[in-house]
Amino acid sequence: MTGKPYRGRLAPSPTGLLHLGHARTFLIAAKRAAAGTLILRNDDLDTQRSRSEFVQAMLEDIAWLGIHWAEGPQPDGTETGSFGPYAQSRRGSLYTAAFHQLRRTGFLYPCVCSRKDLLAAPHAPHAEDEDEPIYPGTCRERNPQSDEIATWRFRVTDGEEIRFHDALLGPQTFVAGHDFGDFVVMRRDGVPSYQLACVVDDAAMQITEVVRGRDLLRSTARQILLLRALGHPIPAYAHVELMRNEHGERLAKRDAARSLRHLRESGLAPEEVRKMAFTNIP
Structure with a gap:
């Protein structure tokens, strides 16, 4: 900033x-x-x-x-x-362009798991988050060049620590593969995820600080990974108690x-x- x-x-x-x-x-x-x-x-x-x-x-x-x-x-x-x-x-064209950039640079892979498959996975969503379950990695080895109809996920590096200082809550650390897994970037119906749309818009609108509820702390860790992958500056963050x-x-x-x-x-x-x-x- x-x-x-x-x-x-x-x-x-x-x-x-x-x-x-x-x-x-x-x-x-x-x-x-x-x-x-x-x-x-x-x-x-x-x-x-x-x-x-x-x-x-x-x-x-x-x-x-x-x-x-x-x-x-x-x-x-x-x-x-x-x-x-x-x-x-x-703003759909902006999200589509970012999706293709991420796919072209190797950050994404297609996932054909159904909702039923995900609900049957051993990991459950975090109670405090409007969150997605930690993905078990079932489709990680699928061909990233595939043109099949699928959900597209961002591949995280298991064990990587994502750190940021929150202006209201202090230092934060989340571990990829433990606190969150490979996350959805584009749904199979072509609708971008919250994570992708938020990152694209915050960057395009030149937001210098994101203020939102503390239930989105894990989303911030994911979004930092997306911002890095897309080459955008990372804003400051302030998460408000619920x-x-x-x-x-x-x-x-x-x-x-x-x-x-x-x-x-x-x-x-x-x-x-x-x-x-x-x-x-x-």
């Missing part, structure tokens, strides 16, 4: 209404970007769950919180900034009573919700 103007981003997915946990992360991101530029990106790759009404709701709710962004879609339907389009559903409900479970979009839209409609003022976002739920 040395010598570069600060560029941070908010990257919500329009698969439901934003909640207090999102508010906490976005407020921290906005504060860290106060002396630089804040970008809002619509991470709408999940075509089955993304909805236009959720896009509009997230734009309105973030603005209502008092967060102002310089680039990205605006609540009035316009888009500002010179790094657009700011919706991932409109907000949990009274049962100790992290908030989810299904917690409608704690959605920003519900809190708005119940008559709370933005400053009250901002305070709630930094208060533990009793």
Whole structure:
């Protein structure tokens, strides 16, 4: 980040209404970007769950919180900034180009394992992550030049340590093959994975610091590997502690009573919700 103007981003997915946990992360991101530029990106790759009404709701709710962004879609339907389009559903050519670069340079291999095969593998997802299981390596020796319909995985170097300093959580170390395995880059239906799309967009939009929830720490380790493989600079990272409900479970979009839209409609003022976002739920 040395010598570069600060560029941070908010990257919500329009698969439901934003909640207090999102508010906490976005407020921290906005504060860290106060002396630089804040970008809002619509991470709408999940075509089955993304909805236009959720896009509009997230734009309105973030603005209502008092967060102002310089680039990205605006609540009035316009888009500002010179790094657009700011919706991932409109950036497919960039992901395809990165995929072909990774394939051409030998980082990927095709995987024909079914979901059933993966669920039967001895490794399970980490409980704290919206994560994929550690892949057992079944298809590692498949021909990387194959044109078969397959999922494409990034081959990690087992035992490699990926280290980074998190601005909020301190030093982090993850071991490839232990904390995560060969991960999906492109699905068999041609849809890029979160890891690939996020890396391509953060690099293209010149993001200097990524602020997001701590549940994505392992994703950061994967994304550092992708950034290196693609030849992109690695941004700084700051992972925010998750907000949990009274049962100790992290908030989810299904917690409608704690959605920003519900809190708005119940008559709370933005400053009250901002305070709630930094208060533990009793």
